[in-house]
Amino acid sequence: MAARQAAFTAAYLKANLATALEYRVSLITQVLGMLLNNGLWVFFWALYFARFPVLRGWTLDDVMVLWAVVTTAYGLAVGLMGNVLRLPQLIVQGQLDYFLALPKNVLLHVLVSQMRPVHFGDLLFGPVLLLAVVRPARAQVGVYAVVTMLAALVLLGFLILVGSAAFFAGNADALLAQVVNALVHFSTYPARIFDGGVRVMLYTILPAGFVSTVPVELVREFDWLRLLWLAGAAAAFMGLGIWTFHRGLRRYESGNLMMLRS
Amino acid sequence: MSRSLLKYAEVGLIAVRSAWAYVWNQLLSTLFLVVVIYVFVQLWRATFAAQGPAIDGFTLPEMIWYLVATEAIILSLPRVHAVLEQEVKDGDLALRLSKPYSYLGFHYASFLGEALVKLAAMLVVGGVTAYLMVGPIPFRWEAVPVLLLLYLTTHALNFFYVAAVGLLAFWVEEVLGIHLLFDKLKWILGGMLIPIGLYPETVRRVVEWLPFRYMVGGPAELFVHFSWGGAGALLVHQATWSVVFGLMCSGIFRLGVRRVDLNGG
Numbered sequence: 031m032a033a034r035q036a037a038f039t040a041a042y043l044k045a046n047l048a049t050a051l052e053y054r055v056s057l058i059t060q061v062l063g064m065l066l067n068n069g070l071w072v073f074f075w076a077l078y079f080a081r082f083p084v085l086r087g088w089t090l091d092d093v094m095v096l097w098a099v100v101t102t103a104y105g106l107a108v109g110l111m112g113n114v115l116r117l118p119q120l121i122v123q124g125q126l127d128y129f130l131a132l133p134k135n136v137l138l139h140v141l142v143s144q145m146r147p148v149h150f151g152d153l154l155f156g157p158v159l160l161l162a163v164v165r166p167a168r169a170q171v172g173v174y175a176v177v178t179m180l181a182a183l184v185l186l187g188f189l190i191l192v193g194s195a196a197f198f199a200g201n202a203d204a205l206l207a208q209v210v211n212a213l214v215h216f217s218t219y220p221a222r223i224f225d226g227g228v229r230v231m232l233y234t235i236l237p238a239g240f241v242s243t244v245p246v247e248l249v250r251e252f253d254w255l256r257l258l259w260l261a262g263a264a265a266a267f268m269g270l271g272i273w274t275f276h277r278g279l280r281r282y283e284s285g286n287l288m289m290l291r292s
Numbered sequence: 293m294s295r296s297l298l299k300y301a302e303v304g305l306i307a308v309r310s311a312w313a314y315v316w317n318q319l320l321s322t323l324f325l326v327v328v329i330y331v332f333v334q335l336w337r338a339t340f341a342a343q344g345p346a347i348d349g350f351t352l353p354e355m356i357w358y359l360v361a362t363e364a365i366i367l368s369l370p371r372v373h374a375v376l377e378q379e380v381k382d383g384d385l386a387l388r389l390s391k392p393y394s395y396l397g398f399h400y401a402s403f404l405g406e407a408l409v410k411l412a413a414m415l416v417v418g419g420v421t422a423y424l425m426v427g428p429i430p431f432r433w434e435a436v437p438v439l440l441l442l443y444l445t446t447h448a449l450n451f452f453y454v455a456a457v458g459l460l461a462f463w464v465e466e467v468l469g470i471h472l473l474f475d476k477l478k479w480i481l482g483g484m485l486i487p488i489g490l491y492p493e494t495v496r497r498v499v500e501w502l503p504f505r506y507m508v509g510g511p512a513e514l515f516v517h518f519s520w521g522g523a524g525a526l527l528v529h530q531a532t533w534s535v536v537f538g539l540m541c542s543g544i545f546r547l548g549v550r551r552v553d554l555n556g557g
Binding site: 053055056058059060061062063064066067070071073074077078080081082084085086148151204208211212215216219223224225228 | 320321323324327328330331334335337338339342343464466467468469470471472473475476477479480485486490491492495
């Protein structure tokens with residue numbers, strides 16, 4: 031079953047990539063634009079650390095690893111599973127009907143049926159930044175690959191959870207947009223600069239800490255317990271997201287709206 | 293000429309009324325600004341704790357109010373590039389070309405109207421957040437009319453800059469990637485997140501020659517550290533760059549509109 035779902039996902043990703051490649055100029059400008067966008071953010075941090083070399087124990091290298099993890103995780107979760115940010119819209123507009131009628135896992139089918147080519151830039155940026163600029167040891171590259179996958183799962187699970195709120199609360203587009211903005215923003219700063227209740231929040235209801243700080247700490251200094259903690263968070267958020275989606279699906283009502291599938 | 297200006301003033305007023313009708317939406321969308329200010333208060337608190345009470349003439353409250361000003365400028369700007377791109381892609385451009393007004397003039401007036409309402413929302417929410425987190429700063433209230441004038445000139449400069457990118461849709465259709473690049477250039481080299489005075493010397497020298505500080509950081513610095521000389525100098529720089537980008541915009545539009553194919557049906 032898992033092998034069939036993996037093959038199904040791979041086939042869809044291949045088809046989506048072929049579609050994106052049909053508009054080559056557009057794809058290249060989007061990817062380059064995102065690469066440069068991320069590069070400029072790293073440049074901002076380079077300016078900051080040129081003036082203030084250490085920030086609560088973190089240096090420029092740590093922040094670059096953070097950006098390498100976050101951008102790639104975002105590219106995996108949002109770029110490849112392109113419909114995750116459209117979940118509320120699909121639910122409210124009755125566009126799940128198409129997926130319900132087919133003999134495939136509904137959630138997986140919804141997520142992989144669209145890609146967001148602009149986030150290929152994010153996907154590429156992380157490895158390029160890590161290998162070309164940070165240049166960590168080989169073992170650290172391996173750790174980076176594993177923790178980035180786990181961070182992507184945390185992010186994906188969380189986005190599915192929030193998007194599924196549309197089953198219960200109706201139009202959750204605005205909520206999802208605000209939550210995603212907040213999550214991305216908190217993820218791109220070291221969690222160490224936050225204190226008290228906010229730091230707790232970043233490891234619970236808004237898991238930015240698991241998307242950025244924990245992966246960076248693992249790359250800096252590997253620790254099995256911390257890796258287990260991150261893996262547990264990934265499992266928890268994916269589990270909660272999938273469970274919430276399927277609970278919400280029981281309440282789903284189709285609409286009679288005729289729409290063109292895009 | 294005055295009748296022509298009245299036409300665009302009316303467009304602006306309609307845009308203000310339209311944006312005001314959804315003012316609660318505008319206020320809700322400023323929640324992100326609260327997050328940004330909160331994050332930066334933590335970042336700068338950690339920085340000032342290590343560096344001392346002032347960094348290059350900025351105290352912690354002044355640094356945060358500087359950020360409120362830059363965010364208010366940036367977040368109040370409507371998504372010009374997206375609207376222009378969409379009009380070119382789906383042909384609404386054709387409706388505008390047949391009307392007795394300038395395409396760019398219409399959009400400028402319309403976006404200015406919307407921007408003024410958004411600016412009010414950003415300043416209220418950002419100001420309250422900054423006040424609660426770091427307290428007030430000494431502010432010269434007599435400078436408010438000049439600061440409002442500077443917002444209008446800042447908006448014009450930003451409009452021409454972003455519209456030039458949006459009009460590239462005549463050639464590439466999707467301008468998102470190009471917009472991201474030029475937008476972030478403006479953010480980083482314009483001093484959106486930290487004042488340009490804190491940049492390394494070599495970067496500061498490059499930035500002096502670029503227009504970005506007059507789009508973002510320059511007006512924000514005047515908001516925090518107002519001076520009449522500074523205001524005068526900023527106005528001159530903004531006027532110069534507005535002419536440059538205005539001509540570019542106009543040129544791109546003239547070249548682009550020749551490529552427009554209108555299909556009936």
